[in-house]
Amino acid sequence: xxxxxxxxxxxxxxxxxxxxxxxxxxxxxxxxxxxxxxxxxxxxxxxxxxxxxxxxxxxxxxxxxxxxxxxxxxxxxxxxxxxxxxxxxxxxxxxxxxxxxxxxxxxxxxxxxxxxxxxxxxxxxxxxxxxxxxxxxxxxxxxxxxxxxxxxxxxxxxxxxxxxxxxxxxxxxxxxxxxxxxxxxxxxxxxxxxxxxxxxxxxxxxxxxxxxxxxxxxxxxxxxxxxxxxxxxxxxxxxxxxxxxxxxxxxxxxxxxxxxxxxxxxxxxxxxxxxxxxxxxxxxxxxxxxxxxxxxxxxxxxxxxxxxxxxxxxxxxxxx
Amino acid sequence: xxxxxxxxxxxxxxxxxxxxxxxxxxxxxxxxxxxxxxxxxxxxxxxxxxxxxxxxxxxxxxxxxxxxxxxxxxxxxxxxxxxxxxxxxxxxxxxxxxxxxxxxxxxxxxxxxxxxxxxxxxxxxxxxxxxxxxxxxxxxxxxxxxxxxxxxxxxxxxxxxxxxxxxxxxxxxxxxxxxxxxxxxxxxxxxxxxxxxxxxxxxxxxxxxxxxxxxxxxxxxxxxxxxxxxxxxxxxxxxxxxxxxxxxxxxxxxxxxxxxxxxxxxxxxxxxxxxxxxxxxxxxxxxxxxxxxxxxxx
Numbered sequence: 001x002x003x004x005x006x007x008x009x010x011x012x013x014x015x016x017x018x019x020x021x022x023x024x025x026x027x028x029x030x031x032x033x034x035x036x037x038x039x040x041x042x043x044x045x046x047x048x049x050x051x052x053x054x055x056x057x058x059x060x061x062x063x064x065x066x067x068x069x070x071x072x073x074x075x076x077x078x079x080x081x082x083x084x085x086x087x088x089x090x091x092x093x094x095x096x097x098x099x100x101x102x103x104x105x106x107x108x109x110x111x112x113x114x115x116x117x118x119x120x121x122x123x124x125x126x127x128x129x130x131x132x133x134x135x136x137x138x139x140x141x142x143x144x145x146x147x148x149x150x151x152x153x154x155x156x157x158x159x160x161x162x163x164x165x166x167x168x169x170x171x172x173x174x175x176x177x178x179x180x181x182x183x184x185x186x187x188x189x190x191x192x193x194x195x196x197x198x199x200x201x202x203x204x205x206x207x208x209x210x211x212x213x214x215x216x217x218x219x220x221x222x223x224x225x226x227x228x229x230x231x232x233x234x235x236x237x238x239x240x241x242x243x244x245x246x247x248x249x250x251x252x253x254x255x256x257x258x259x260x261x262x263x264x265x266x267x268x269x270x271x272x273x274x275x276x277x278x279x280x281x282x283x284x285x286x287x288x289x290x291x292x293x294x295x296x297x298x299x300x301x302x303x304x305x306x307x308x309x310x311x312x313x314x315x316x317x318x319x320x
Numbered sequence: 321x322x323x324x325x326x327x328x329x330x331x332x333x334x335x336x337x338x339x340x341x342x343x344x345x346x347x348x349x350x351x352x353x354x355x356x357x358x359x360x361x362x363x364x365x366x367x368x369x370x371x372x373x374x375x376x377x378x379x380x381x382x383x384x385x386x387x388x389x390x391x392x393x394x395x396x397x398x399x400x401x402x403x404x405x406x407x408x409x410x411x412x413x414x415x416x417x418x419x420x421x422x423x424x425x426x427x428x429x430x431x432x433x434x435x436x437x438x439x440x441x442x443x444x445x446x447x448x449x450x451x452x453x454x455x456x457x458x459x460x461x462x463x464x465x466x467x468x469x470x471x472x473x474x475x476x477x478x479x480x481x482x483x484x485x486x487x488x489x490x491x492x493x494x495x496x497x498x499x500x501x502x503x504x505x506x507x508x509x510x511x512x513x514x515x516x517x518x519x520x521x522x523x524x525x526x527x528x529x530x531x532x533x534x535x536x537x538x539x540x541x542x543x544x545x546x547x548x549x550x551x552x553x554x555x556x557x558x559x560x561x562x563x564x565x566x567x568x569x570x571x572x573x574x575x576x577x578x579x580x581x582x583x584x585x586x587x588x589x590x591x592x593x594x595x596x597x598x599x600x601x602x603x604x605x606x607x608x609x610x611x612x613x614x615x616x617x618x
Contacts, residue, residue, distance in 0.1 A: 130593070243428065247428060293421075
């Protein structure tokens, strides 16, 4: 017991130190960079939540963005269409995303690998199509703009602190989930579904639970997006965004807990700063990604951890 | 909104024909995707980009020959061939080193190609909408049972079965088709009896991409050619292939038929949500037959 609590402290102290440093960031960085950091936290949380099912569970979650988008739309709709307190929207966002995960998961989880992913894309696209066309409710392809969030989080630094605190909390909780008995059995299911089934793990239920948890965190990330950008639009749940999130996981390394966060930071920064110089930033992303897949398939963080011989998570293997 | 008040016999008939011409495009694109998925096991997201490039090349070639009859036919011939050449370069240069990777990596790799092609198209043709004018013989309408129907759509409806027959002939009656089907089942065995599997794969990839280019060329006169048409078509094509059964040409035809018809007839029922119907049908189909309607080669 003392051993496990000591290792928990070892993980916790550096994280807390980083968190405290980030607390002081708005006092010395320009506003644009503070905004950018908030966006990185949001996108990073989204990527880490995807990695729960993708890296830890080895499931082909091809349409993760739909849970993110639904979370964002939940907050936006509660604020603009109801008289409820906006905070109820923030509470509802993870719940609605988790429910959608459950619904989509129940249908998809019977299948595995590519079939699972493709069925999920078709279900996600169905949700996207409804949002895209339901002008009277979701604003259709225009989306909803100028969403007024509560005063305390409406300024740039307010939004920043909101995203920082939520991201910190979510990361702690997700870290606990990864190391919990559930996290272990999820990993076991990834590495050998047949043997896991044989030792008494209910594979489908573990996978479904993983999807629901991951979806809920994606919903939280979606609610953070509304606070930072003040708007929602159907591109938030378009399938290309889903692949972009997978790229973030790959870029950072999906066998590490925080790798996807790094990948998200790289993508957001690349888009912002390369975007200043040229409108053709996606060609650069595409080429970087090609080189990465050809030469560095374990990701940036994964590569360095391997160099330093650390990192407990093993690569996802595909049953042939 | 008045529910389903638009449904009349003439409207139904006309929308069925519209749906069938849409089916042709969907089938041509999806069958190429299915061929590549079935034999090479590559979920080729870049298929949509090749379709878009096919449409843009159609526009340029047609412009180069000054439009009209000659421009149209030259463009329809040249653009799929050009797309096939591009795909040959991509396959020999990149894909042939990646066949052993996981599906997820292949999917991301093809997505990165999509990103590159998307920007290349933007560089070459710009972000404006483009249109292709049909030659005079394709303009105007036929009158069928007293209802006007665009001539070009009828042309598309005839092309569909022709392509389907050609593909059936290719995969079932020719040497390369038979080898490709054998390689889809057991590539090691095919290699072991002395066949150069790598070249067979290259040929199949090029044929599949040729179909993407052909689809793009044929669709060009019917809609605006623009950025983003790659993302729209590829998701539809994937759903059709999955619904029909991976690697099954007739599955792709059936899927395209269902997809095209539910879309066009859905417009009569609920115009605003017509886009939703095909997705609903796919979900229902996969709910009851998770591995697709027809037998998949996997």
